[in-house]
Amino acid sequence: MYKIRTYNTISVKGLNRFSREDYEVASELPHPDAFLIRSQKLHDMEFPETLKAIGRAGAGVNNVPLERCIEQGIVVFNAPGANANAVKELVLAGMLLGSRDIYAGMKFVESLDQQDGLDPLLEKEKKRFAGTELIGKTLGVVGLGNIGSLVANMGLALGMKVIGYDPAISVEAAWRLSSDVEKMDNLNSLFGRADYISLHLPVLDATRGLVSDNLLSGVKPSLVLLNFARGEIVDNSAIVRALDDGRMHRYVSDFPANDTLRHPGILQMPHIGASTGEAEENCAIMVADQLMDFLENGNIANSVNFPNIALPRTTPVRVTITNRNVPKVLNQITAIIAEHDINIVDMLNKSRADLAYNIIDLEACPTDDSLDALRSIEEVINVRVLGSCQYR
Numbered sequence: 001m002y003k004i005r006t007y008n009t010i011s012v013k014g015l016n017r018f019s020r021e022d023y024e025v026a027s028e029l030p031h032p033d034a035f036l037i038r039s040q041k042l043h044d045m046e047f048p049e050t051l052k053a054i055g056r057a058g059a060g061v062n063n064v065p066l067e068r069c070i071e072q073g074i075v076v077f078n079a080p081g082a083n084a085n086a087v088k089e090l091v092l093a094g095m096l097l098g099s100r101d102i103y104a105g106m107k108f109v110e111s112l113d114q115q116d117g118l119d120p121l122l123e124k125e126k127k128r129f130a131g132t133e134l135i136g137k138t139l140g141v142v143g144l145g146n147i148g149s150l151v152a153n154m155g156l157a158l159g160m161k162v163i164g165y166d167p168a169i170s171v172e173a174a175w176r177l178s179s180d181v182e183k184m185d186n187l188n189s190l191f192g193r194a195d196y197i198s199l200h201l202p203v204l205d206a207t208r209g210l211v212s213d214n215l216l217s218g219v220k221p222s223l224v225l226l227n228f229a230r231g232e233i234v235d236n237s238a239i240v241r242a243l244d245d246g247r248m249h250r251y252v253s254d255f256p257a258n259d260t261l262r263h264p265g266i267l268q269m270p271h272i273g274a275s276t277g278e279a280e281e282n283c284a285i286m287v288a289d290q291l292m293d294f295l296e297n298g299n300i301a302n303s304v305n306f307p308n309i310a311l312p313r314t315t316p317v318r319v320t321i322t323n324r325n326v327p328k329v330l331n332q333i334t335a336i337i338a339e340h341d342i343n344i345v346d347m348l349n350k351s352r353a354d355l356a357y358n359i360i361d362l363e364a365c366p367t368d369d370s371l372d373a374l375r376s377i378e379e380v381i382n383v384r385v386l387g388s389c390q391y392r
C-alpha cells in the first residue's frame with residue numbers, strides 16, 4: 001500500500017485517481033511515500049525517511065527546497081501548463097481593472113442608499129470612473145512559458161501590440177507563441193515601451209527583486225503592471241514610490257503584502273490566479289498520474305529536479321537507483337548485479353545536472369546481499385525495488 005500525504009485543498013478528481021486498493025491518501029498520515037501539495041511551504045519541514053516524491057499541483061516550486069530534495073533523492077514533480085488558462089483569464093480581468101475604474105465604481109455604487117435621485121447622481125458621478133481601452137496599446141510580457149505565451153497571444157487577439165522578453169524560452173513555448181509577438185532582448189526597453197506589463201517568470205535567485213527602482217525609472221505614467229507570478233519578483237517599496245510620484249498608473253497583484261495593503265494605486269487579490277475548478281482538477285490529475293507512475297513503475301515525467309525518463313515494463317521486477325552524477329557508478333551497479341548472477345533484461349540511465357537515475361528490469365528478484373552492495377556504493381543515494389518483490 002502506497003501512502004500519499006496531502007496538504008492544501010486538492011481537487012477530488014485528482015485524489016480519486018489513486019485506487020483504494022493500492023493507495024492510502026490523507027492529510028494526516030505517518031510514513032508517507034509522497035506528498036501532494038499546492039502552496040504549502042516545505043522549506044522548514046524535516047522530511048520523513050519514507051518520502052520518495054513530492055507532487056506540486058501547480059507550476060511554481062519555490063515553496064519546495066529543491067536542493068535538499070536532490071541531496072535526499074526525492075523527486076519533485078509539478079504540473080506544467082495545467083493552470084495556465086486560469087491565470088491568463090485573470091490577467092485579462094486585471095488588465096481591465098487596471099485601465100477602467102471598475103473596482104472604485106462598484107464600491108461607489110455599493111455605498112449608496114436607496115433614494116429618489118439615483119439616476120442623476122450616477123450620471124453626475126460616473127466621470128470619476130472613466131478609463132482607457134486596451135486596443136492599440138502595447139503589452140509587455142516577461143516570461144513566455146506556459147502562461148506568458150497564452151497572455152501574449154491573448155493581447156494580440158485584443159488588438160494590442162505585444163512585446164515579449166524571455167532569455168530562456170523553451171522550444172515548445174516558442175512554437176506556441178505567435179510570430180506577431182515582438183521579441184525583446186532587453187528588459188529595460190520593454191519596461192520603457194509598454195502600457196501594460198504582465199510578469200510570468202518564476203522566482204529564482206536571479207529574479208528576486210527584479211522589478212526595482214531601476215526598471216521603474218523609465219516607464220510610462222500610464223503603466224499598469226500586473227504580477228500574477230510571485231510577490232518576491234517585485235520590490236514593493238519601489239512600486240509604492242513610483243505610484244506616489246505619479247510615474248506609473250496601477251499595480252495589479254495576486255500577492256498582497258503588508259507594505260502594499262490599502263494603497264489606492266494597488267489592486268490586489270488573495271493568490272487566486274489558479275483558483276478555478278478546471279485548473280485545480282487539471283493540476284491534481286496531472287500530478288496524481290505522475291506520482292502513481294513513479295511509485296509503481298519508477299518512471300518520471302515533469303520533474304523539476306530529476307531527469308524525465310520512462311521505460312516500458314519488461315519484467316515484473318524493477319529496480320531504480322538514484323546516484324550522484326559522477327563517472328563509473330553505472331559500471332559498479334552492473335558489476336554488482338552480474339556478480340549476483342541476476343540477468344538484466346532492460347535498463348535506462350539518464351542524468352540531469354548533479355543527479356543520475358537508472359531503471360533496471362531484472363529477470364529475478366535481487367537478493368538482500370545484492371541490494372546491500374548496491375546501497376553501499378558511495379555515490380548511490382537510494383535504491384528502490386518495485387513489483388513483485390517489494391520486500392525491502
Ligand SMILES: NC(=O)C1=CN([C@@H]2O[C@H](COP(=O)(O)OP(=O)(O)OC[C@H]3O[C@@H](n4cnc5c(N)ncnc54)[C@H](O)[C@@H]3O)[C@@H](O)[C@H]2O)C=CC1
Binds near residue numbers: 061147148165168202
Ligand atoms: N498566481 C498564480 O496562482 C500562479 C502563479 N504562477 C507563477 O507563474 C510562474 C510562471 O508559470 P508558467 O508560465 O506556468 O511557467 P513556465 O515554466 O512555463 O514559464 C516560465 C518562463 O519564465 C522564463 N524565465 C525564467 N527566467 C526569466 C527571466 N529572468 N526573465 C524572463 N523570463 C524568464 C522561462 O524561460 C520560462 O519560459 C510560475 O513560476 C509561478 O510562480 C503559476 C501558476 C499560478
Ligand SMILES: O=C(O)CCC(=O)C(=O)O
Binds near residue numbers: 060061
Ligand atoms: O495552487 C495554487 O492555488 C497556487 C498556484 C500557483 O501559484 C502555481 O501554480 O504556481
